Every structure is written in C-alpha cells, then in structure tokens.
Amino acid sequence: MLPFVILAATLVLGAIAVVAIPLLRGEKPAQWAALGSIAVLLAGSVGLYATWSNWTWPQTPSAGTPAGMVSTLARRLEREPNDLEGWLMLGRSYVALEQYPLALRAYERADRLGGGRNVEALVGRAEVLAIMDEGELAGRAGELFERALEIDPKAGKALFFGAIVAMRRGDLPLARERFATLLTLDPPANVRPLLEQQIAAIDHQLAAGPVAPAVVRVKVSAGADVAARAGSGAPLFVFVRDPGSAGPPLAVKRLAAKFPLEVELTAADAMMPGRAITAGKRVEVVARVSLSGQPEAARGDPYGELSYDVGTDGLRELVLDRVTP
Numbered sequence: 001m002l003p004f005v006i007l008a009a010t011l012v013l014g015a016i017a018v019v020a021i022p023l024l025r026g027e028k029p030a031q032w033a034a035l036g037s038i039a040v041l042l043a044g045s046v047g048l049y050a051t052w053s054n055w056t057w058p059q060t061p062s063a064g065t066p067a068g069m070v071s072t073l074a075r076r077l078e079r080e081p082n083d084l085e086g087w088l089m090l091g092r093s094y095v096a097l098e099q100y101p102l103a104l105r106a107y108e109r110a111d112r113l114g115g116g117r118n119v120e121a122l123v124g125r126a127e128v129l130a131i132m133d134e135g136e137l138a139g140r141a142g143e144l145f146e147r148a149l150e151i152d153p154k155a156g157k158a159l160f161f162g163a164i165v166a167m168r169r170g171d172l173p174l175a176r177e178r179f180a181t182l183l184t185l186d187p188p189a190n191v192r193p194l195l196e197q198q199i200a201a202i203d204h205q206l207a208a209g210p211v212a213p214a215v216v217r218v219k220v221s222a223g224a225d226v227a228a229r230a231g232s233g234a235p236l237f238v239f240v241r242d243p244g245s246a247g248p249p250l251a252v253k254r255l256a257a258k259f260p261l262e263v264e265l266t267a268a269d270a271m272m273p274g275r276a277i278t279a280g281k282r283v284e285v286v287a288r289v290s291l292s293g294q295p296e297a298a299r300g301d302p303y304g305e306l307s308y309d310v311g312t313d314g315l316r317e318l319v320l321d322r323v324t325p
Contacts (some may be wrong), residue, residue, distance in 0.1 A: 070097060084113040091124045095131075104128045119155050122148040126161075135255040137165050156185060167202075168268040176202045214267060214277045214310050216240050216251070220287045221260040222320040226302040234291050238263050240277055240308075241284045250277050257289050262315070279311035287318050297324045 070093045077086050087110035094103035107124035114121050126144035129136040136142070142165050148158040163178035179195050179202070187195065220238065236257040239249040251269035255261065265285075270276035277283065288303035297303070301324040306316060 066093070066097060070094065081109075082113060084110055084118065087113060088118075088120050088124070091121075091128075095124075095128065100128050100132050104132075116147075117151055119148045119152045119158070122151070123155065123158050126158075130161075133254075133256050135253065137168070154181060154185060156182065159185075170268075172202050172206055176206075214279045216265045216277060216283065216285060216308055216310060217262070217313075217315045218285055218287070218306070218308070218318040219260055219262050219315055220304070220318050220320065222257075222289070222302065226289060226320050227257075227259050229289070229291065229302070233293075234289050235293060236261070237288050237290055237295055238265065239286045239288075240265050240269075241286065242281070243284045243307075248275065250275060250283060252295075254295075263287075277310055281310050283308050283310060285316075285318060287320060288324070289320065299324055 070090065073086065073090050073093065077083060077090060080086065087106050091103050091106035091110060094100070094106055104125065107121050107128060110118060110121040111125060116122075122144045126141040126148070129141040129144070142162075145158045145162045145165065148155050149162055152158070159178045159182050163175045163182070166172075166175040166178065176199055179199050183192065183195050183199075218238070220236065234257055236255045238253045238255065240251040241249050248271045250271075251265040251267070252271055253263060253265060253269055255263065265277065267276040267278075284305060285308050286303060286305040288297060288301050290298070291301055292298045302320045303322055303324060304318050304320040305322075306318055308316060
C-alpha cells in the first residue's frame with residue numbers, strides 16, 4: 001500500500017498548493033491559517049486514508065505466505081468466476097502485493113459482476129489507475145470516483161479523494177461540500193481537525209475572491225524513434241523550472257509517454273508550498289522520457305525544453321528533440 005500512501009501525500013501537497021499558498025501571500029492572520037492548514041493536512045492525510053480503506057491493514061504477520069494465499073484465491077475464482085466478493089478480495093490482495101495490472105483486472109471483473117454499481121469495485125479501479133498513472137486523476141480515475149459518489153454520496157474514500165481532485169481543478173465549493181460531508185461520517189478524533197482546517201482554508205480563499213490562474217500548457221510530441229523507445233512503459237516527466245533560481249521545480253507531472261500529449265501544469269502541481277507557478281514570470285518547461293523510470297535524468301533519456309511566459313503564452317509545442325548526454 002506504500003505507493004498509494006505516496007499518491008495520497010502527493011494529492012495533499014496539491015491541495016496545499018491550491019488553498020494554502022494564496023493565504024501565505026496575505027496578512028499575518030491569513031499566514032497563520034495557511035501554516036495550520038499545511039500542518040494538519042500532512043499530519044492527518046494518511047490516517048484518513050487508513051480509516052476509510054477497504055483493506056484490512058495487517059497488525060501481525062500472516063501464518064501463510066501472502067503470495068501463496070493470493071494464488072489460492074485466484075485458483076478458486078477460476079472455479080467460481082461469479083464470486084463478486086472474491087474478486088474484490090483479490091483486487092485488494094494484489095494491491096497489497098503491488099501487482100497493479102492484476103489488481104486492475106480483478107476490480108474490473110468485480111465491476112462487471114456488480115453491473116457497474118458496486119462502490120468498492122469502482123473506487124478500487126480508480127485507486128489502481130491513479131497508482132499506475134497519476135494523470136488518470138484528471139481522466140478515468142476521477143470519473144470512477146464521481147460514479148462511486150453518485151451511487152453512495154457518503155463513500156468515505158471516494159469523498160476524500162474526490163474533494164482533493166475537485167481542489168486540483170479549482171472547484172473549491174465542491175471540495176468544501178465533500179470535506180463537510182466527511183465531517184458528518186464521525187471521523188476519528190485525529191482526522192476531524194484535518195477536515196475542519198481544510199474547510200476553513202477553503203472558506204478564506206472563497207471569501208477573498210478568485211485568484212488569477214497561472215497555467216503552463218504544452219503539447220508534447222516526439223519522433224517515431226522516441227515513441228518506440230517509450231513504448232516499453234517508460235514514463236514522461238514534465239517539469240516547470242524557474243531559470244533564475246535553484247531548488248526544486250515549480251511544478252511537475254508524471255504521465256504515460258503517449259504522443260502527442262497535451263499537458264497543463266498549475267499551482268496544484270507544485271512540489272512544495274510557497275514555490276509554485278505565478279503569472280508574469282518567464283519559466284523553463286522541460287519534458288523528458290525517463291528510460292530508467294526515475295525522476296532523475298539519465299544518459300540516453302530523450303528530452304525537449306522551451307521558455308514560457310506565464311499568463312501570456314497559450315498552448316506551445318514542445319518537441320523531444322535531444323538526448324541526455
């Protein structure tokens with residue numbers, strides 16, 4: 001489950017970028033509210049996920065081999081292919097073993113057996129898609145969370161991640177509504193302050209009025225040779241950097257390397273609070289296929305880069321036409 005915990009932390013950082021950063025720019029009371037929001041978000045996010053998870057987090061070592069037990073379950077489901085609960089359990093088990101393509105297949109089978117109305121199957125599919133490609137949060141994963149909420153408006157995990165996704169796309173009223181609904185579900189004492197602080201931060205930003213968007217939009221393309229090399233499953237990283245400042249990128253996205261690909265980066269994609277894309281700045285945009293699968297550049301990685309005027313430029317063409325020496 002570690003990769004999804006990491007994903008949850010990434011989403012929380014995105015929420016911080018959307019709500020807390022505008023507060024940090026204000027007067028001292030707003031700054032204290034922002035800092036409180038950051039602290040509570042980071043402290044409570046993992047606990048919130050664990051509370052509403054469908055997976056029973058192990059407290060003691062299992063008497064059997066986990067892989068062996070999962071294999072036994074899979075063989076039983078070959079004989080009993082219509083066992084909906086069995087397929088859900090298999091999906092959870094594969095996620096725990098970090099075998100995500102198999103988990104996705106199990107949840108898809110459960111979704112079919114449930115006629116598209118089983119909330120756990122929908123949320124399980126969304127989780128796995130997001131683990132394999134965070135960009136799916138703006139696509140299929142986000143749609144699946146929405147479908148789950150249409151069926152059960154009080155599905156805990158769907159509400160939490162649906163709220164975070166709503167914040168990432170700038171729909172603060174919807175995000176607030178979902179956090180408020182979570183408060184009605186009697187969350188644990190260590191989670192309630194997280195939700196209350198997040199709602200207060202959203203209320204402050206809504207009262208302050210809309211913030212001018214700072215968006216970087218590029219269309220990434222590559223030659224046939226690069227596309228063929230990326231076909232092995234290598235990810236595409238798109239970074240926005242401040243050319244006049246050292247430190248981490250202003251924003252970053254990890255996507256499946258499928259070309260051509262339109263990418264939009266905003267403050268919601270910031271790596272850390274207080275360091276984000278802002279209108280009126282000239283930034284450097286870099287897109288790189290990582291043949292090693294790691295964020296760090298390695299020899300032979302295809303990449304491209306361009307300068308971008310935030311707030312002035314629209315969609316720009318970014319071609320992967322170089323190779324990391």
